[in-house]
Amino acid sequence: MGITDLYPPQEEAVKSGVLEGKNLVLAIPTASGKTMVAELCALKHVMERRGKALYLVPLKALASEKYEDFKKFNKIGLRVILSTGDFDTLDPTLGRYDIIIATNEKADSIFRHKPAWINSLTLLVVDEIHLLGDGSRGPTLEAVMTRFRLLNPKAQILALSATISNADEMAGWLGAQLVTSDWRPVPLMEGVYFHESVMFSDGQNKKVEGVETDPVARLAVDVIKSGGQMLVFAASRLSSTSLAKRMETPVRNLLKGSEEKKLLELSSRILKMGERTRISNKLAKAVSNGVAFHHAGLTYEQRKAVEDAFRSFLVKVICATPTLAAGVNLPARRVLIYDYRRYEAGLGQSNIPVLEEKQMAGRAGRPKYDKEGQAIILARSEEERDFLLEQYVLAKPEKVWSKLGNASSLRSHILAAISMGLACSQEGVFDFLERSFCSYQYGINSFKGAILESLDMLTSEGMVKSEGKDLLPTPLGRRVAELYIDPKSAVILKNGLKIRRSGVPAIGYLTLICHTPDMPKLYIRRKELEELKAFLESNCDLFLYDLPQDEGFDYEMLLTEVKTSLLIKDWIDELPEDAIVERFDVGSGDIYAYVESAKWLVHSAHELAKLMGYPESMKPLLDLNVRIENGVKEELLQLISLKGVGRVRARALFSAGYKGIDDLKRASPTELGRIPTLGPETIRSIKEQVGGSVTKEEWSMVKSRSGTKQSSMDDYG
Ligand SMILES: Nc1ncnc2c1ncn2[C@@H]1O[C@H](COP(=O)(O)OP(=O)(O)OP(=O)(O)O)[C@@H](O)[C@H]1O
Ligand SMILES: [Mg+2]
Known part of the structure; x- marks a missing residue:
């Protein structure tokens, strides 16, 4: 892999016994190579102990990045899989793989089906474990970990995060060694921009040279001229889109001819991804100028195209919402945090947590790409600059607090525990939850009321029934747990x-x-x-x-x-x-x-x-x-059942008078060939699926258009 030495914190991790199977909380800075420790550990398990590893990440995009990382081990015979797909289906082949990568939610849903291979998992990696403190998604991660440890107490746990200030507490909970460090392979300078200069954490105030009066453009042009690129974090989609637009002219002026050509190609490729919308039009235009916006309103394919183009140094500036804040490796020499305030439903405008700011900042200066990184927050006044220095640049991330202890989070996980047979009585439920981080932090008594409230709800709604002291799942309860719904x-x-x-x-x-x-x-x-x-x-x-x-x-x-x-x-x-x-x-x-x-x-x-x-x-x-x-509308239900026929083709067939399978049986390939969206291959496939007679002449017409072989033609002769 071209890696010759371990980074010092990686070495410390190895010395802590992580390769001998000891649990470890690895709380070291962004970009300090946490993934590689997990990789080494997974290799040990698979190659030396015939074990199996599960790698958990918070986001689908990060799951794909990790999958790309781990795929290199295919070459040495390891089987790696990215588990995606519906919650209620259990891929029966998963058990055949050595390393499974999944989002926390996907893993939760898989466990609820109790696949036999859970017990052959010998390593659980939890990436970005600070997510445990997230109000909406933290409880799931915590419940998954608690359940996993009960099901499989011998398995090793490796928890990773760059932004967790109570890592000792986390390690205490997991019975884990703790490795912390401030060492970063690529130095990260953090500062605040105000009035054409950046005040860095070490007190230096450096002028940003340039002619642009727009501070974002000035910072972008400056870094691009020095061969770097910039990632801008905005608080909303609207803001990310308008910032990208603002960057179009200044960035375009710096492009080389060869880059312009490639960007135009990319831009027209983006327009062909899925249906065209006003958003894809805007994105295509921005990209043709070397700039992009990036948020959850884009399709997965569009986001991937933007990230890839940034990685290949074509797109010079990405203006993103926090979707890109955690874990990803991108060549951003400079990160600009444009908004540190964000609108939250119910709360109004509020300052983002330090933890999140540090994650965004950590996208700058990644070892594969840059020798140094800069993370800059934009201030609008001198007072604000001082405030931001104090509040973010020099601050430590908040502690991570469990959010599991309320009835609305608990009911789903209690039902899962009962349905999986991990708790068979009220006492059993308490015992189970006593192993949670919530109990470790607050004590079980602090949320006993919420547990009882959840149990009441589950019993009165017929999902759990009590027989004497026993609590049993009803068929309804079991199915609800598997369906993975609240x-x-x-x-x-x-x-x-x-x-x-x-x-x-x-x-x-x-x-x-x-x-x-x-x-x-x-x-x-x-x-x-x-x-x-x-x-x-x-x-x-x-x-x-x-x-x-x-x-x-x-x-x-x-x-x-x-x-x-x-x-x-x-x-x-x-x-x-x-x-x-x-x-x-x-x-x-x-x-x-x-x-x-x-x-x-x-x-x-x-x-x-x-x-x-x-x-x-x-x-x-x-x-x-x-x-x-x-x-699709109801009238297309028959047509849509055909392979290769999506909503556009089904509608085209319907409009041309082919309303169902019987109509298609009778249709000749020649007639079908007149429908604009249908190519010869599709026609062939449709006719193969619906059956019906086709004359030799007609078939040879389709054949001549599609160049298919004689043998398959004979089937229809
Ligand atoms: N020992 C090493 N020598 C050289 N490069 C390394 C080494 N270890 C890791 N790297 C590289 O460092 C980069 C960052 O690693 P990684 O993504 O694991 O960071 P991280 O610690 O998980 O950061 P984050 O907290 O932001 O997720 C990767 O590109 C990786 O290939
Ligand atoms: Mg990481």
Whole structure:
């Protein structure tokens, strides 16, 4: 791999006994090579102990980066897999791999199916373990770790983070060695920009040369001229997009001819990725100028293209939301933190945590790419500069505090523990949770009330039943745990399905799934209020749950749910992506994310209908799931079932008069050839799938267009 020496903290990690199987919390700076310690450790397990490793990361994007890192071991015979896909399906082949890389949530869902190979895992790596303190996602990570240690107490645990100030506490919890250090392979200078100069943490005030009056442009041009690149962190998508636009002219002026050509190619490639929208147009334009924005509204493919182009030094500046803040290796010699304040629902504008600022800063100066890095926060006044120096540059990250101890986080994990047989009584549940970080930090008594509240809810909703002192999962409880939905979502779905079993229109089911806590929700803009209220009033009989009586908090929540269900409705009514982008102020990436959640919840509703014996609801839910997956109207259901036929081709076939499989059986290849989106290969594949007779002449026409072989033609002769 071209690595000749261990970095000092890596050496310390080895000396701590991590390669002999000792648990370790490795709390060392960003870019100090934590991944390689995990790699060495995984190699030891697989090659010397016939073991197996699971590597957990918080984000899908980071999971792919780690997968790329680990894939190099294929060459020496290790089998590495990135586990993605639906929550309720268990890939039966996973057990054959030596190293499995997964997001925390995916691992949680896998464990709930109790695959036999859990016991053959000998190493658990938890990357970015500071996520444990995150209000929404921390409890899942904590529950996964707690459960894993109970299921597999002998397995080694390696926890990694650059930004955890109470690493000793974490190590105490895990019974782990602790290695901390301040050493970074590439020096990182941290400072605050104000009035054309950067004040660094060591007190130096350095002028940034240049003619640009826009501070962002000045910092960008300066670093590009010295052969580096810049990553800008903005607080919102809007801000990241407008910053990128601001950088177009200054960056374009620095491009070489050869770069311009390649950027134009990339730009037209971006336009061809998926459906064209106003966002992809903007991105393509920015990229043609050597700049990009990067946020969750982009599709995965677009984000990857931007990251790759930055890695190959084509795109010089990326303006990103914090989606790029943790773990990634990018050639950013300079990181600029443009906003340190961010709008948070319920909180208004607030300062971001130091932990997050340090993660962003840590993207600068990565060993593969740069000899030094700079992380700069933008100040708008002298006072603000001093404040930022104090508050962020010279500050240490906050402590990580467990967020597991409340009923809304606990119910799902308690159900999982009972359903997996890890706790079989109230005492058992306490014993189980006594092993959590929450209990380590606060003591079990501090959240006993929340545990009992969760148990009450699970029992009264029929997911857990008590027999004497025993607590047992009911078939419903077990299925809910596997479906990986919040028990509260299950209650909402179950009650909704009970209300009406037949004749429910799609929007009835959609508003129901959007009513569950598992469905992410769209924000509402003031101008949309009237339209949503009107929709609600004229459709109130369609809802499968009670509507709030007055216009309080619940009513506002309801409007966000309605708006979200209307987005999915537009999608299954085949509105073009750009129309949805405009109407809901989202990006294609968001559409896919909402679609994914909706699919999972409709699937869950279907499974619950099956369990409760509501066959009338099952077919409509199954059909709805296919419609959501493909974004099509009901009339395309038959056509969409064909391989190679997506929503665009299905619509083209339908418009040309081929409404179902029988029509296609009768259709000649020549006729199908007249439909614009269908190439000879697709026609061949369609005819192969639907059967029906095709004359020799017709087939040779298709053959001559597609150049296929004689042998397959004979099948249809
Ligand atoms: N001993 C070494 N010699 C040279 N390069 C190394 C060494 N160890 C790691 N690297 C390189 O250092 C880079 C950063 O490593 P890595 O991504 O593991 O950082 P990290 O500690 O996980 O940082 P972060 O906290 O930001 O995730 C990688 O490109 C890696 O290949
Ligand atoms: Mg890392």
